[in-house]
Structure formats: structure tokens, C-alpha cells
Amino acid sequence: MNKGIFITFEGIEGSGKTTQGKILVEKLKREGFNVLYTYEPGDTQAGKHIRGILLNSEIRINPLCELLLYFADRVQHIEEKIKPSIESGFIVICDRFTDSTFVYQGYARGISIDLIKRLNKVILDKFIPDLTILLDCPAEVGLKRNQKINKKDRFEIENLDFHEKVRRGYLELVQVNKKRFFVLDATQSIDKISEEIYKKVKSIISHGI
Ligand SMILES: Nc1ncnc2c1ncn2[C@@H]1O[C@H](COP(=O)(O)OP(=O)(O)OP(=O)(O)O)[C@@H](O)[C@H]1O
Numbered sequence: 392m393n394k395g396i397f398i399t400f401e402g403i404e405g406s407g408k409t410t411q412g413k414i415l416v417e418k419l420k421r422e423g424f425n426v427l428y429t430y431e432p433g434d435t436q437a438g439k440h441i442r443g444i445l446l447n448s449e450i451r452i453n454p455l456c457e458l459l460l461y462f463a464d465r466v467q468h469i470e471e472k473i474k475p476s477i478e479s480g481f482i483v484i485c486d487r488f489t490d491s492t493f494v495y496q497g498y499a500r501g502i503s504i505d506l507i508k509r510l511n512k513v514i515l516d517k518f519i520p521d522l523t524i525l526l527d528c529p530a531e532v533g534l535k536r537n538q539k540i541n542k543k544d545r546f547e548i549e550n551l552d553f554h555e556k557v558r559r560g561y562l563e564l565v566q567v568n569k570k571r572f573f574v575l576d577a578t579q580s581i582d583k584i585s586e587e588i589y590k591k592v593k594s595i596i597s598h599g600i
Pocket residue numbers: 402403404405406407408409410411536537540542577578579580581584
């Protein structure tokens with residue numbers, strides 16, 4: 392059996408990750424592909440508890456504690472869901488992954504990027520996506536979209552400057568991982584973005600990365 396493909400969605404809050412991830416899943420399923428849609432943090436039984444702490448802005452946690460909780464969630468997620476699905480030939484689509492840790496805890500919260508790199512190597516054995524779709528838009532655009540739906544977790548309550556740092560962090564990651572990232576202008580219409588994503592994913596399925 393062929394190995395599956397691991398695709399991640401990244402971008403600031405309100406950039407459209409969940410919207411686009413779900414559209415992609417539907418399109419691929421309609422064509423008969425085996426697809427797993429998953430997300431971070433929290434898509435395992437243990438992960439749900441971890442997510443409860445991570446996203447509750449009323450629980451005080453220090454930045455290193457936050458970082459390690461994200462890694463704890465990811466270890467469980469990879470072992471329980473992502474790896475077994477890829478090994479059985481599924482296309483795995485994950486809403487946020489390690490790049491989120493680099494930009495939120497590293498670039499935006501100020502934890503050493505080198506420490507995150509080392510943890511990533513030791514704890515996850517550098518488990519890396521085949522393709523990462525970055526939905527790029529100004530922080531203002533994403534936050535306005537989320538305000539409309541009244542979302543307020545630990546990150547939504549951060550100011551515009553924090554989210555701009557996150558955006559810039561992503562764009563820096565792109566510079567050192569050009570082959571893996573597919574960057575899209577997330578201010579375009581939902582349909583236009585989903586068409587471009589589908590074209591890219593189909594080309595990877597047909598011709599490899
Ligand atoms: N291209 C787009 N144009 C206009 N509105 C959009 C677009 N993409 C998504 N939206 C809307 O913006 C809101 C946020 O989208 P979505 O939940 O997909 O973002 P997200 O990146 O998953 O956010 P979060 O990081 O908070 O989970 C939703 O109401 C969605 O319908």
C-alpha cells in the first residue's frame with residue numbers, strides 16, 4: 392500500500408484555515424480519496440483535556456508550560472492518529488501543526504526558536520508535513536472576521552501587534568522552507584482560494600511533492 396500524504400493548514404486567526412481545510416476534505420472525498428481531517432490542539436482523548444487548558448484564557452500558564460503542553464498534545468496526536476493514517480494511505484489534513492508553535496510561542500511570545508527546534512527534533516523526531524498551506528492576510532482582516540463570529544480564546548484576546556508578529560513569523564518560516572510551503576493571499580474569495588488549493592494538492596497527488 393502506498394504511503395499517504397500529510398498536509399497542514401497554517402495562518403493567523405480568521406485567515407480561513409478551518410473553512411479551507413473542510414472544503415478540501417469534501418472535494419477529495421467526492422473523488423474517492425481516503426481522507427482524515429484533524430486539528431491541533433486537542434484531537435485525541437488526552438488532547439481534549441490539554442486543549443481545555445491551552446485555550447482557556449482564565450487559567451494562568453507560563454510560556455514554557457504552554458510550549459510543552461503543545462508538544463505533549465502533538466506527540467499523542469501523531470502517535471494515535473496522524474502516523475497510523477498516513478501509513479494506511481490516507482491523505483491527512485491537519486488544521487495547525489508545528490509551524491504554529493514556532494510562530495506563536497517563538498516569534499510572538501518570545502521563546503527561543505532554537506529551543507523549539509531542539510524540542511521538535513528530540514520529541515517529534517522532526518516529523519514534517521509534505522505540504523503546508525499558508526493562508527496569509529493582514530492581522531486586521533483575520534481578527535475582523537473572527538470578531539463577527541465572536542470568538543475569544545487565549546489568542547483572540549491578544550492585540551493586533553501580537554497577530555502581526557505571528558504573520559511575520561510565518562513569512563520568515565516560508566523563507567527557510569520554500570519547498571514545503573504554498574502561500575496564498577487569504578483576502579481573496581473563499582472559492583478562488585479553494586480552487587488554487589485543490590489544483591496544488593491534485594498536482595502533488597499525481598506527480599509527488
Ligand atoms: N476568504 C474569505 N473571505 C471572507 N470570509 C472568510 C474567508 N475565509 C473564511 N472566512 C470567514 O472568516 C471566519 C473565520 O474563518 P475560519 O474559521 O475558517 O478561520 P480560521 O483560520 O480557522 O480561524 P481560527 O484560527 O480562529 O480557527 C468565518 O466566519 C469564515 O466564514
